Amino acid sequence: MLKFVIAIAAATQLTTPVSDAVPKLNVEATCRGSVEADKAMGLALPQSFDKCMSDENSAREQLGPIWSSYSPAVRSQCEGEATNVGEASYVDLLTCLQMTDGSVTKSATALRGASKKKRAPN
Numbered sequence: 150m151l152k153f154v155i156a157i158a159a160a161t162q163l164t165t166p167v168s169d170a171v172p173k174l175n176v177e178a179t180c181r182g183s184v185e186a187d188k189a190m191g192l193a194l195p196q197s198f199d200k201c202m203s204d205e206n207s208a209r210e211q212l213g214p215i216w217s218s219y220s221p222a223v224r225s226q227c228e229g230e231a232t233n234v235g236e237a238s239y240v241d242l243l244t245c246l247q248m249t250d251g252s253v254t255k256s257a258t259a260l261r262g263a264s265k266k267k268r269a270p271n
Contacts, residue, residue: 171212172228174237176205176262182236183262196261204262208239215246223249240264 180201187195216224227245231238240262 169217171209171216171239172232172242174209174232174239174242176202176209176237176239179236179238180205180262201262205239208243208262212239212243212246219246219249238262238264 180198183201184196184198219227223246227242227249230245231242241264244264
């Protein structure tokens with residue numbers, strides 16, 4: 150019995166539970182990096198820090214009501230993609246979730262934020 154309890158305890162320590170709440174991402178650092186990258190590339194219309202944060206906050210607000218409607222596996226996969234290489238983005242998280250069920254909306258596609266999937270401004 151003791152071996153069974155130890156095995157269960159060890160197994161639960163190895164799994165990372167996926168929260169029912171939208172994860173807290175450090176998008177401020179990512180937006181700063183995105184702005185610096187835009188400047189370094191010499192973009193004619195670089196995105197400002199304020200616009201990046203506005204897009205990220207908008208994506209965060211859109212995630213609130215839909216987050217728990219996705220399976221823990223999908224949420225975990227998308228959270229991993231959205232925090233890839235230490236660059237966190239709610240825009241990427243929202244886009245990933247929507248791509249799993251094809252529900253990409255106009256409002257989400259217009260957001261750039263700190264997304265690693267840069268698109269030309271509309």
